[in-house]
Amino acid sequence: MFTTGSKFLIGASVMALIATLVYGIGQGGVLGTVGLTSATVALIGLATLNALLRDSNVFSDDEAPVETSSAAQFSPPSSVWPLGFAFGSVVIAVGLISYQPIVVIGLVALVVTGGEWAVQAWAERASGNVEHNAAVRSRLSNPLEYPVGGAVAIGIIVFSFSRVMLWLSKTNTTIAFSVLAAVVLAIGFAIAYRPKMGAGAVGGVMAVGAVAVVAAGAITGLDGERDIPEFETTSIWQEEAILHPTEYAEGAEEGKHPAGLICESPEEFPEADERASETVASKSGSYQVFLTEDETLAFDVPGPIEEGPAGMVIPRSNPTNVIFRNESDEHRRLSIDFGTETLEVEGEDTEVRHQICTTLIEPGGAQLLTVEADLPTFSADGIVNPNGPGGEEGDGFWLFVPGVDTATLELIVP
Amino acid sequence: MRDSETGTSLNHVNLPNRRARTLKFAALATAGLFVAGCATNAPQDTTDPAGTNAQQIYDLSWPIFAIAGLVGVIVFGVLAFVIVRDRDRGQPIPEQTHGKPKLEIALTILPALILIGVAIPTVGVIMDLDDTSDTECVVNVTGQQWWWEFDYPVQDGCGGITEPIVTSGQMVIPADTNVLIRGTSRDVIHSFWIPRLNGKRDMVPGRVHNLRMQANEPGIYAGQCAEFCGLSHANMRMEVVALDDGDFETWKANQLEDYESPTSEAALRGETSFVTNCSRCHQIDGITDADGVPIVSRPDQQVYSGAAPNLTNLMTRNTFAGASWDLINQDYRDEVWEASPEEFGDLYLAGVTDDVFNEVDLREWLRNSPTKKPMYTDPLELEATDGLVRGMPYLALSEDQIDDLLAYLLERK
Numbered sequence A: 001m002f003t004t005g006s007k008f009l010i011g012a013s014v015m016a017l018i019a020t021l022v023y024g025i026g027q028g029g030v031l032g033t034v035g036l037t038s039a040t041v042a043l044i045g046l047a048t049l050n051a052l053l054r055d056s057n058v059f060s061d062d063e064a065p066v067e068t069s070s071a072a073q074f075s076p077p078s079s080v081w082p083l084g085f086a087f088g089s090v091v092i093a094v095g096l097i098s099y100q101p102i103v104v105i106g107l108v109a110l111v112v113t114g115g116e117w118a119v120q121a122w123a124e125r126a127s128g129n130v131e132h133n134a135a136v137r138s139r140l141s142n143p144l145e146y147p148v149g150g151a152v153a154i155g156i157i158v159f160s161f162s163r164v165m166l167w168l169s170k171t172n173t174t175i176a177f178s179v180l181a182a183v184v185l186a187i188g189f190a191i192a193y194r195p196k197m198g199a200g201a202v203g204g205v206m207a208v209g210a211v212a213v214v215a216a217g218a219i220t221g222l223d224g225e226r227d228i229p230e231f232e233t234t235s236i237w238q239e240e241a242i243l244h245p246t247e248y249a250e251g252a253e254e255g256k257h258p259a260g261l262i263c264e265s266p267e268e269f270p271e272a273d274e275r276a277s278e279t280v281a282s283k284s285g286s287y288q289v290f291l292t293e294d295e296t297l298a299f300d301v302p303g304p305i306e307e308g309p310a311g312m313v314i315p316r317s318n319p320t321n322v323i324f325r326n327e328s329d330e331h332r333r334l335s336i337d338f339g340t341e342t343l344e345v346e347g348e349d350t351e352v353r354h355q356i357c358t359t360l361i362e363p364g365g366a367q368l369l370t371v372e373a374d375l376p377t378f379s380a381d382g383i384v385n386p387n388g389p390g391g392e393e394g395d396g397f398w399l400f401v402p403g404v405d406t407a408t409l410e411l412i413v414p
Numbered sequence B: 001m002r003d004s005e006t007g008t009s010l011n012h013v014n015l016p017n018r019r020a021r022t023l024k025f026a027a028l029a030t031a032g033l034f035v036a037g038c039a040t041n042a043p044q045d046t047t048d049p050a051g052t053n054a055q056q057i058y059d060l061s062w063p064i065f066a067i068a069g070l071v072g073v074i075v076f077g078v079l080a081f082v083i084v085r086d087r088d089r090g091q092p093i094p095e096q097t098h099g100k101p102k103l104e105i106a107l108t109i110l111p112a113l114i115l116i117g118v119a120i121p122t123v124g125v126i127m128d129l130d131d132t133s134d135t136e137c138v139v140n141v142t143g144q145q146w147w148w149e150f151d152y153p154v155q156d157g158c159g160g161i162t163e164p165i166v167t168s169g170q171m172v173i174p175a176d177t178n179v180l181i182r183g184t185s186r187d188v189i190h191s192f193w194i195p196r197l198n199g200k201r202d203m204v205p206g207r208v209h210n211l212r213m214q215a216n217e218p219g220i221y222a223g224q225c226a227e228f229c230g231l232s233h234a235n236m237r238m239e240v241v242a243l244d245d246g247d248f249e250t251w252k253a254n255q256l257e258d259y260e261s262p263t264s265e266a267a268l269r270g271e272t273s274f275v276t277n278c279s280r281c282h283q284i285d286g287i288t289d290a291d292g293v294p295i296v297s298r299p300d301q302q303v304y305s306g307a308a309p310n311l312t313n314l315m316t317r318n319t320f321a322g323a324s325w326d327l328i329n330q331d332y333r334d335e336v337w338e339a340s341p342e343e344f345g346d347l348y349l350a351g352v353t354d355d356v357f358n359e360v361d362l363r364e365w366l367r368n369s370p371t372k373k374p375m376y377t378d379p380l381e382l383e384a385t386d387g388l389v390r391g392m393p394y395l396a397l398s399e400d401q402i403d404d405l406l407a408y409l410l411e412r413k
């Protein structure tokens, strides 16, 4: 007969042995293997000793009191927690010598199984009645077990969903999950209209669904995410063109993207322009610039005053949100040219144009552009802006639409 | 120990006496509190509206205060009555009643009716104060630690503005005109509040908030930032100056006048000193370098908010540094503030002249601004802002430099 104590030690020995083999073969490490082997040998020794001494319990081989002694009246049901606890300990040991993050799993296992074990041991002292003891245990543990268990389950499902979503393409994700949502809704209706449907059937459907989701998540997760290219913005393109002109020109020649500055180009640039219109809510507090149907720029600023035709005034050194609305029939972007600035380009101080712009916006679309002008307009007095309407009047800062010569609007910064 | 009034020993004070004393104290304290509310010089007084918007708020608040006061008096009166009548004298507990539907319904309907009665005019006023369709003039107001900037965009309103005007501390508006403030902030949330002209409005970075402003008569109206905004929140004041139409035209024309080069030796040295020490933060429009190229300030590279007051027409205002100190002496200040609406315009437009110039405070400011107004400018403590200051730093100027700068600044009008 194996005594209680020796069972624990035998279990630990077996786990240690497995750990030794796994680690020894997997890692080929010397020091760790030596440690684990020593632990295994020590545990086997302890287990043997314990089995021989029968937990130092003189009564354990005395048959007589087994039926009559009060201790014999109630034997608690077998429990998985000690096993889990031992498992946790071994995982921690393995983690410590092989791969650190595993330690966390071991710790979690240790805390959870240790806690459960403690609660169960406590509940089993409540009475001699197994059912009553189970109820005592539940009363203490369930309020914690259900929410935590539920959260973990939801976490697993959400994580599985996310893996599937990242595996499918953007469009397919939308389709797949619309369909899934419809199915869930249909099942919900079915259950609601057939209240007599057996609990087993409902549970079965749920279980199948859960397994399917988790399985799909596991498979797609292992296969990895779809290609998610680095999100390129108009400002990154602008920066590339200015700071790395040689590389940029090569890229253009190879046809990877149009040539020239993006803010001066009516053409579509990869990635930045693919995401076109990020539709924005019209807020009363925002400045708005319209590309009208007859291809001119009009603007509307907060407050009801029709400001003079001179141009749109924004405060200096203050990020101002400007909504661009494309009311023309073409894909267009709104650009702003703040004159020149001096930057170090490939080791040399170079005069470059300071420009910002939206992405190409589809007809009817809109996008928010945050504009901050740190210099006043008069800093560019008398310097003709190539993106303005031309002529002497064309100095200062200008809003313009690449590809539409008629669309210019002066930006005035006091 | 003897009680001076009754002459009895405190240990043996009898009850009625003690109660009388407590009552006397309470009466005195209340009176004191009441008297503390009186002040001859209280320019930020919501109960003294000077424009249609504040008037509407005031006209609404009185009746509501009266209703709320009446309800309060009744409730506390009943409570006091019950407390006194049923105070414990060893009598049995009075009859406890529960469930008198008529009374309960009445006590539900009555407050509801009162609330509805209060809500209807309140909502009306809120909507009126939100209406911007009658705007006749737009001013952009930008708050930053710890001063307000006012810029007048090009517009048909305000009698026509053809070139933007930028000023700070004092917002000049035409009197008897519906002005619309388009407010925002460059750093943290501030709140614009001129109690005699309208309620307060938070100014949130990245958003534009509208606020109506209208003053019936020419005059000067004080206010201050009403949203805690850091170290010198208390020194973030502002004033609205209302001028009649003619005077406002004069003010506008003056703001847009071309730059006048200094005339005196000292002022010329001051100009040079300004370019070296100040122009990296402060803009003076029209000032050029030796080659005639405009000198452009870069406060965005120096100051956290990205802005510093435009000093082109410093001496056309009466105050500086968040309207916290005067550029004019006390006597002249009193004259301006107490002027009748007819006299006010001339006094204000005269600006800061030699004989009314309050040199002391501006000198102290240039000598060491952070000791005058608490600001984050210690170079050792600017890590969080990448070396940018919040406020104007100590510039280690010599007294001679300050003399020259003052001479130069005094001509900026």
Ligand SMILES: [Cu+2]
Pocket (backbone or CB within 6 Å): B143, B144, B146, B189, B190, B191, B225, B226, B227, B228, B229, B233, B236
């Ligand atoms: Cu403030």
